[in-house]
């Protein structure tokens with residue numbers, strides 16, 4: 001029987017790394033999609049050692065750059081014919097950022113990393129996913145969206161080129177777009193062996209050393225927040241569930257909380273017309 005394969009982006013730290021270890025322990029071949037080679041190799045060696053599974057391999061990818069996403073997809077396609085799970089975990093959420101940062105391809109970094117990159121990667125991996133008898137695409141959103149029930153995608157200016165930027169606004173917009181993308185994907189994939197689910201990540205412990213530029217106030221806020229947070233390992237269990245459960249609670253396109261229960265997203269995000277507009281906008285970024 002062919003070994004199951006998953007690709008997890010942002011797998012060198014936090015929830016992504018914890019999920020990679022859980023898949024490795026299940027005997028899957030695990031591809032670690034990481035932008036930093038050194039941190040990626042460290043994760044590769046660590047997960048191999050902890051799981052005893054040699055089929056854990058780094059795939060270099062910077063999710064903010066389409067050129068890099070294409071190169072990584074090409075590598076994955078050539079080295080393993082089929083993909084059973086694709087987990088879009090990587091995210092740009094540096095809360096110390098005060099002004100928008102644009103990638104060398106000219107796209108605002110949060111929008112590029114958290115939304116455009118995952119949509120492109122899915123597109124490029126679809127043939128490999130369709131070779132699996134039952135494949136799953138897992139996107140990642142945030143429970144923090146509950147604090148922004150009226151949030152909409154800025155269809156006329158998703159990159160804040162006309163002002164109004166805050167990294168929080170950019171981040172939640174990108175996560176809302178991922179929720180809407182998952183619904184769109186689920187519809188589009190009906191009748192294939194591939195389905196989609198979105199995980200609503202709750203408050204999960206973060207390694208604060210990864211964000212050295214945070215202000216003392218933000219560090220203090222994180223230390224307060226961490227008192228009620230769950231571990232990356234615990235949250236990763238939902239990634240594994242979302243990728244492997246034969247049936248998702250509400251069928252294809254489920255939005256799942258940390259207890260693997262289906263939860264509802266905002267009325268705006270569920271509206272098919274809004275979803276179509278967001279995906280039309282997203283399509284304009286693909287080159």
Ligand SMILES: NC(=O)c1ccc[n+]([C@@H]2O[C@H](COP(=O)([O-])OP(=O)(O)OC[C@H]3O[C@@H](n4cnc5c(N)ncnc54)[C@H](OP(=O)(O)O)[C@@H]3O)[C@@H](O)[C@H]2O)c1
Nearest residue numbers: 010012013014015035062063064089090091142201203204
């Ligand atoms: N922790 C929470 O409380 C929380 C709450 C809601 C949602 N989430 C979501 O959960 C997911 C995992 O977060 P986490 O808590 O595990 O954070 P984390 O430990 O900071 O992990 C983020 C990962 O994304 C990677 N990444 C960032 N930009 C990238 C890029 N351009 N290309 C490739 N990889 C990139 C990072 O790699 P580098 O090492 O190269 O930076 C890192 O591996 C994210 O989608 C996040 O939005 C987390």
